[in-house]
Amino acid sequence: MALRTLESLGSLAGKKVVVRCDLNVPLKDGVITDDGRVRASLPTLSALLEQGARVVVISHLGRPDGAPDPKYSLAPVATRLSELLGKPVAFADDTIGDAATKVVDALGDGEIAVLENLRFNAEETSKDDLERARFASKLAAFGDAFVSDGFGVVHRKQASVFELAQALPSAAGLLIAAELDVLDRLTENPERPYTVVLGGSKVSDKLGVIGHLLPRVDSLAIGGGMLFTFLAAQGHKVGSSLLEADQIDTVKGYLAKAEELGVEIVLPTDVVVAEKFAADAAHEVRPIDDIEGTPWGEKGLGLDIGPDTAAAFAQKITSAKTVFWNGPMGVFELAPFAAGTKAIAQALTEVDGLAVVGGGDSAAAVRALGFTDDQFGHISTGGGASLEFLEGKKLPGLEALGWEPSA
Numbered sequence: 001m002a003l004r005t006l007e008s009l010g011s012l013a014g015k016k017v018v019v020r021c022d023l024n025v026p027l028k029d030g031v032i033t034d035d036g037r038v039r040a041s042l043p044t045l046s047a048l049l050e051q052g053a054r055v056v057v058i059s060h061l062g063r064p065d066g067a068p069d070p071k072y073s074l075a076p077v078a079t080r081l082s083e084l085l086g087k088p089v090a091f092a093d094d095t096i097g098d099a100a101t102k103v104v105d106a107l108g109d110g111e112i113a114v115l116e117n118l119r120f121n122a123e124e125t126s127k128d129d130l131e132r133a134r135f136a137s138k139l140a141a142f143g144d145a146f147v148s149d150g151f152g153v154v155h156r157k158q159a160s161v162f163e164l165a166q167a168l169p170s171a172a173g174l175l176i177a178a179e180l181d182v183l184d185r186l187t188e189n190p191e192r193p194y195t196v197v198l199g200g201s202k203v204s205d206k207l208g209v210i211g212h213l214l215p216r217v218d219s220l221a222i223g224g225g226m227l228f229t230f231l232a233a234q235g236h237k238v239g240s241s242l243l244e245a246d247q248i249d250t251v252k253g254y255l256a257k258a259e260e261l262g263v264e265i266v267l268p269t270d271v272v273v274a275e276k277f278a279a280d281a282a283h284e285v286r287p288i289d290d291i292e293g294t295p296w297g298e299k300g301l302g303l304d305i306g307p308d309t310a311a312a313f314a315q316k317i318t319s320a321k322t323v324f325w326n327g328p329m330g331v332f333e334l335a336p337f338a339a340g341t342k343a344i345a346q347a348l349t350e351v352d353g354l355a356v357v358g359g360g361d362s363a364a365a366v367r368a369l370g371f372t373d374d375q376f377g378h379i380s381t382g383g384g385a386s387l388e389f390l391e392g393k394k395l396p397g398l399e400a401l402g403w404e405p406s407a
């Protein structure tokens with residue numbers, strides 16, 4: 001079955017429409033450092049408002065512990081949304097309580113509200129189907145219809161993504177439709193060579209994807225936080241760098257499988273090791289077999305790929321015809337550790353073919369490092385979601401909207 005689109009919901013004038021966006025933006029001291037995901041939500045929200053719908057926006061932000069935490073409030077996002085839409089956006093400081101009910105009841109035709117962070121409620125991400133269904137039915141009470149447009153979260157079986165789509169007449173928004181159009185080009189006969197570059201810090205989430213990606217690609221380059229689990233699997237010491245020790249055997253399995261399939265796994269040859277996690281930290285470039293050979297020994301932290309690695313990755317990328325990149329190569333938010341990410345972003349802009357960047361932080365990184373969206377074939381709002389899509393997996397948030405992967 002194909003994805004249900006907005007049109008399938010008919011006229012939404014005067015109707016209350018709950019819209020699941022992914023407004024999980026990076027924040028520093030309460031200030032949004034990249035509003036890409038808010039901007040990406042605008043086409044659907046504007047289309048609904050123009051029709052005269054009463055729009056109730058729901059989203060998560062970060063990974064709070066299932067309880068309110070001011071650090072993860074969506075209030076700054078509601079303010080930014082109001083600036084971008086050029087109209088008032090009401091904000092409810094709870095998700096399903098009295099404040100939310102009051103704000104939703106007060107909406108007139110063509111008006112919009114944002115409810116507080118879904119993940120302030122433990123039921124949103126509960127492993128218990130019934131708990132999620134109960135939470136979804138409370139959210140469903142706010143709408144006559146549901147539009148799912150948070151592409152970055154479609155790989156999560158969470159109440160507002162999966163159960164809510166079944167509790168109301170539902171369809172995909174314009175962002176999800178646009179994302180799938182591009183990602184389909186990466187799954188259906190991608191032009192070869194096809195290279196995937198992985199990094200970032202959600203190591204345990206993303207390591208699992210590699211086994212399924214291997215048969216689909218020609219080469220896979222590994223940077224960011226996950227590179228240290230690969231180096232450890234090769235027997236290297238990695239100091240105090242990010243390491244998933246319990247995944248070392250799995251990674252050994254990937255290395256063996258890649259060899260069997262004739263897929264190249266491109267691993268770093270050098271890394272930037274720092275004394276501490278700070279912008280002013282002392283740091284040195286070290287070969288991978290001597291990461292602990294700094295004055296900080298086993299306390300040293302690998303925070304970026306080194307220059308030789310960046311050059312080798314860039315060469316692999318520019319000689320490919322199809323490239324997908326998710327996850328910064330290093331802690332790009334701290335200037336001394338941004339060079340690897342910048343080199344990889346630059347290489348993607350030089351690809352003679354289709355180059356796609358995916359992920360909230362990866363998209364934020366390329367913009368923060370001075371690149372513009374039009375320099376890439378596509379910037380996807382979802383990192384984990386795109387990767388699981390590229391695996392050919394059934395994604396709960398898409399399945400609930402009628403979509404199935406092509407065989």
Ligand SMILES: Nc1ncnc2c1ncn2[C@@H]1O[C@H](COP(=O)(O)OP(=O)(O)O)[C@@H](O)[C@H]1O
Pocket residue numbers: 199200201202203223224225242302303304326327328329330331332333358359360361362363382383384
């Ligand atoms: N070597 C590293 N050690 C610790 N964190 C890292 C390292 N390399 C990259 N990161 C961090 O990874 C984060 C982004 O990871 P992730 O959320 O997986 O990416 P995306 O949102 O693009 O999918 C960034 O905040 C960056 O600082």
Ligand SMILES: O=C(OP(=O)(O)O)[C@H](O)COP(=O)(O)O
Pocket residue numbers: 022024062063152153156202358359360361381382383384385
């Ligand atoms: O930032 C996100 O994903 P991404 O880092 O894979 O791009 C999404 O908002 C999903 O967040 P989650 O990984 O906490 O479920």
